[in-house]
Amino acid sequence: MNxxxxxxPLLIVSSIFIVFLLMMGGERNPKEIKSVLIGKPVPAFSxxxxxxGEAPLTEAALKTGKPILVNFFAxxxxxxxxxxxxxxxxxxxxxxxxxxxxxKDTPEKSAAFLAELGxxxxxxxxxxxxxxxxxxxxxxxxxxxxxSGDGIIRYRHWGPxxxxxxxxxxxxxxEEIQ
Amino acid sequence: xxxxxxxxxxxxxxxxSLMGAIVPHMAIARGDTRLMAMAGQFAYAQFLLAxxxxxxxxxxxxxxxxxxLNVAANSHTAKPLLYKLSGVWGNHEGSLMLWxxxxxxxxxxxxxxxxxxxxxxxxxxxxxxxxxxxxxxxFVLLTSNPFERxxxxxxxxxxxxxxxxxxxxxxHPPMLYIGYVGLSVAFSFAVAALIEGEVTPLWxxxxxxxxxxxWVFLTAGIALGSWWAYYELGWGGWWFWDPVENASFMPxxxxxxxxxxxxxxxxxDALKSWTxxxxxxxxxxxxxxxxxxxxxxxxxxHAFAVDPERGVFILAFLAIIIGGSLALFAWRAPKLTPSGIxxxxxxxxxxxxxxxxxxxxxxxxxxxTLYPLVLEAINGVQITVGPPFFEFAATILMSPLIVALGxxxxxxxxxxxxxxxxxxxxPAVIISLFVFWITIWHDAAGxxxxxxxxxxxxxxxLSVMLEINKKTNFWIHPRGFWRRAKKLPRATWxxxxxxxxxxxxxxxxxxxxxxxxxxxxxxxxxxxxxxxxYNFTLEEVAPVAGPNYTxxxxxxxxxxxxxxxxxxxPEDRVYSDPPMNTTEAGIYPLIRxxxxxxxxxxxxxxxxxxxxxxxxxxxxxxxxxxxMALGGLISLSDRRQRIGAPASKKRxxxxxxxxxxxxxxxxxxxxxxxxxxxxxxxxxxAKAATPKKRTKPKKSVKTGA
Numbered sequence: 075m076n077x078x079x080x081x082x083p084l085l086i087v088s089s090i091f092i093v094f095l096l097m098m099g100g101e102r103n104p105k106e107i108k109s110v111l112i113g114k115p116v117p118a119f120s121x122x123x124x125x126x127g128e129a130p131l132t133e134a135a136l137k138t139g140k141p142i143l144v145n146f147f148a149x150x151x152x153x154x155x156x157x158x159x160x161x162x163x164x165x166x167x168x169x170x171x172x173x174x175x176x177x178k179d180t181p182e183k184s185a186a187f188l189a190e191l192g193x194x195x196x197x198x199x200x201x202x203x204x205x206x207x208x209x210x211x212x213x214x215x216x217x218x219x220x221x222s223g224d225g226i227i228r229y230r231h232w233g234p235x236x237x238x239x240x241x242x243x244x245x246x247x248x249e250e251i252q
Numbered sequence: 253x254x255x256x257x258x259x260x261x262x263x264x265x266x267x268x269s270l271m272g273a274i275v276p277h278m279a280i281a282r283g284d285t286r287l288m289a290m291a292g293q294f295a296y297a298q299f300l301l302a303x304x305x306x307x308x309x310x311x312x313x314x315x316x317x318x319x320x321l322n323v324a325a326n327s328h329t330a331k332p333l334l335y336k337l338s339g340v341w342g343n344h345e346g347s348l349m350l351w352x353x354x355x356x357x358x359x360x361x362x363x364x365x366x367x368x369x370x371x372x373x374x375x376x377x378x379x380x381x382x383x384x385x386x387x388x389x390x391f392v393l394l395t396s397n398p399f400e401r402x403x404x405x406x407x408x409x410x411x412x413x414x415x416x417x418x419x420x421x422x423x424h425p426p427m428l429y430i431g432y433v434g435l436s437v438a439f440s441f442a443v444a445a446l447i448e449g450e451v452t453p454l455w456x457x458x459x460x461x462x463x464x465x466x467w468v469f470l471t472a473g474i475a476l477g478s479w480w481a482y483y484e485l486g487w488g489g490w491w492f493w494d495p496v497e498n499a500s501f502m503p504x505x506x507x508x509x510x511x512x513x514x515x516x517x518x519x520x521d522a523l524k525s526w527t528x529x530x531x532x533x534x535x536x537x538x539x540x541x542x543x544x545x546x547x548x549x550x551x552x553x554h555a556f557a558v559d560p561e562r563g564v565f566i567l568a569f570l571a572i573i574i575g576g577s578l579a580l581f582a583w584r585a586p587k588l589t590p591s592g593i594x595x596x597x598x599x600x601x602x603x604x605x606x607x608x609x610x611x612x613x614x615x616x617x618x619x620x621t622l623y624p625l626v627l628e629a630i631n632g633v634q635i636t637v638g639p640p641f642f643e644f645a646a647t648i649l650m651s652p653l654i655v656a657l658g659x660x661x662x663x664x665x666x667x668x669x670x671x672x673x674x675x676x677x678x679p680a681v682i683i684s685l686f687v688f689w690i691t692i693w694h695d696a697a698g699x700x701x702x703x704x705x706x707x708x709x710x711x712x713x714l715s716v717m718l719e720i721n722k723k724t725n726f727w728i729h730p731r732g733f734w735r736r737a738k739k740l741p742r743a744t745w746x747x748x749x750x751x752x753x754x755x756x757x758x759x760x761x762x763x764x765x766x767x768x769x770x771x772x773x774x775x776x777x778x779x780x781x782x783x784x785x786y787n788f789t790l791e792e793v794a795p796v797a798g799p800n801y802t803x804x805x806x807x808x809x810x811x812x813x814x815x816x817x818x819x820x821x822p823e824d825r826v827y828s829d830p831p832m833n834t835t836e837a838g839i840y841p842l843i844r845x846x847x848x849x850x851x852x853x854x855x856x857x858x859x860x861x862x863x864x865x866x867x868x869x870x871x872x873x874x875x876x877x878x879x880m881a882l883g884g885l886i887s888l889s890d891r892r893q894r895i896g897a898p899a900s901k902k903r904x905x906x907x908x909x910x911x912x913x914x915x916x917x918x919x920x921x922x923x924x925x926x927x928x929x930x931x932x933x934x935x936x937x938a939k940a941a942t943p944k945k946r947t948k949p950k951k952s953v954k955t956g957a
Contacts, residue, residue, distance in 0.1 A: 077586075080525070080581065080582045080585040080586065081582045083529060083532075083533070083578045083581065083582075084575065084581070084582050087536075087574055087575055087578055088575065090622065091570070091575070093622070093626050093629050094567055094625075097625055
């Protein structure tokens with residue numbers, strides 16, 4: 075065993091540990107899968123709204139010239155209840171328009187959910203089969219997308235908007251765009 | 253009160269372990285033999301205290317004491333007793349307690365079984381074991397106390413993840429942990445040998461049974477885990493190359509390599525630093541397997557205790573143990589000069605090839621597991637390394653291994669004759685090539701890899717048979733077979749059985765991957781479906797209630813050409829605490845293959861989505877793994893494997909050498925020097941092989957450096 079070879083195992087392990095150390099710090103959530111849609115235009119969709127008799131909601135509704143939030147929710151989803159207060163705050167105190175997309179849910183249940191908790195949404199579309207969910211690449215509900223006025227996705231909030239998530243992650247992104 | 257006793261026992265165990273980690277080294281420095289012998293007492297005390305602590309936690313689970321946070325978070329009164337018990341280790345804190353218990357058990361076994369080891373060496377080994385225990389106890393006491401109280405106590409607990417409520421998984425973690433922790437003994441022996449600065453053939457003989465025992469448990473544990481995945485996850489897969497599975501596979505590969513390289517150390521006094529390195533690496537993989545998935549660094553579907561808070565401690569712990577032992581290795585390795593030499597075509601060379609391929613495979617699995625992490629650290633891109641990568645590597649690396657595996661056992665030690673081995677194996681070559689061509693010709697649609705797999709599997713099985721035939725002379729004189737078979741050492745039988753097991757696994761993987769038939773459809777009661785020549789009829793779908801779940805159970809009647817074969821009853825269970833859905837596949841193993849049925853969601857109008865499979869030869873996977881483990885056990889029962897087996901006068905000879913103070917470090921031996929050591933060869937074979945004249949033969953391989 076020559077003088078260099080015997081240090082090789084130690085060097086390999088040290089470099090692996092440095093990577094571990096780098097990956098452990100910060101806000102990184104290993105469960106979160108990053109969205110590939112950041113910086114891309116919103117996917118095209120056409121979904122029926124919750125109110126009967128209205129025209130279907132399309133991606134055109136997102137190009138309003140002002141930042142808008144798109145929130146995937148469902149009445150069967152417990153974390154959606156947890157973030158509801160913050161959505162109400164964003165809609166009514168901050169005056170941000172939020173489009174709700176009821177994911178894999180019946181219209182009756184979605185309506186009951188919103189009647190019970192109040193609605194933060196300017197408009198609610200139904201994605202009963204989850205097709206729009208696939209196009210937007212969501213991994214579950216709730217997920218919230220921040221779309222700038224020109225219809226480009228700027229940020230994806232994974233999981234419920236609760237605790238630090240609102241103050242430290244969503245609001246700074248929102249201010250950045252505004 | 254009982255949990256406090258457990259907590260107290262852990263604290264006392266920490267103090268005893270600290271003493272056990274320090275006192276022996278001091279004793280050796282002073283040359284105080286009485287104090288050196290204390291290392292054994294420390295080990296027994298550690299085991300006793302760990303048992304008390306573990307029993308206290310188990311008691312809290314059995315009586316459902318929800319004032320203990322850990323019990324409240326992971327247990328439930330409605331759980332059957334078996335799962336209350338398995339719930340003890342079905343969570344982060346409890347599984348660490350199991351680690352501690354098994355680690356201290358192994359220390360106690362080394363203390364008890366190692367009475368024949370030189371006192372000095374034994375104390376060193378036990379001191380290293382104690383140091384490991386200190387790390388684990390600190391981790392538990394500082395970051396993951398299982399005895400933390402909850403006030404007020406809840407009325408009912410949260411329950412155990414229903415996927416884990418399964419007999420296969422009740423025993424999978426303990427098996428795997430015995431395997432992981434068993435490798436700690438090899439590690440401690442290696443570190444002790446590095447501290448002493450000497451590795452002898454006797455060292456290899458001592459460490460081999462421990463490695464073999466750990467390997468047997470690892471094999472069984474991994475097989476049990478894959479069996480669980482096969483029938484519980486409900487889509488017919490049995491291995492996913494998931495980070496946690498890889499984490500258990502890497503120590504297995506390293507342990508397999510170690511098992512083989514330690515033979516070379518024992519027989520030829522070569523490959524020493526490599527073997528020491530393998531012992532360190534194997535246990536490091538075990539630690540990675542236990543900890544990496546909990547640090548929050550990697551994600552995995554299996555990780556049940558991700559908590560970044562603990563990550564820093566884990567990382568520091570791993571850095572000290574792995575980094576420390578490798579630094580010791582870098583410092584001491586030059587002292588480990590090999591004395592034995594062997595020719596290019598010899599059993600030793602075959603074992604070296606085995607080691608190169610196994611180690612490369614382990615490295616490839618490590619790279620595949622960590623690459624996504626490195627990539628994300630560099631440029632933030634998230635990727636997954638999937639089965640194609642690992643399967644490709646397995647094919648490339650394992651194919652030559654299996655070809656060589658046929659030859660290895662037929663080559664003589666030191667100087668073998670490949671062409672004679674090839675002569676013996678000629679029938680196997682012809683038949684496996686024939687099988688290969690038949691497979692490709694029969695299924696012309698580009699199934700070359702299937703042909704290769706089947707060819708290699710039959711090659712391995714046949715060569716094992718030919719090797720036994722050669723050793724027992726069965727073909728020429730069948731009458732004396734039993735007499736001669738009984739004379740073969742058990743280690744030989746163990747080896748042949750384990751190798752044949754690998755051949756069966758290979759055949760099972762290839763055949764089941766290539767010819768599985770699968771149907772996914774909606775079925776109503778009375779509908780029939782033909783899968784793999786078997787006719788599945790859905791007879792009934794009925795609700796059933798278990799102790800802590802409700803389920804829908806389907807009844808399938810399976811017929812073949814109108815003859816009754818089996819009834820399958822797959823279930824779709826909904827557990828109440830925590831609410832979760834699991835599938836229980838209905839499986840009926842036939843010799844030809846498994847009938848496998850899964851019932852899925854209700855699709856309306858009396859129809860259910862069902863998945864039906866016919867998986868040919870898949871039982872061979874677990875049969876083969878069982879044979880490997882059995883081979884290990886048989887080999888372990890060989891007299892020569894038992895500790896203390898070397899004849900006493902040779903042992904004395906070693907003791908007198910080992911008891912000398914560590915030699916003054918010599919400058920690193922030049923790569924070509926063959927330094928004759930004191931003739932301390934313990935075995936007949938080694939003695940016979942030790943050449944009188946120490947001149948370098950022309951064709952020799954230099955190894956171990």
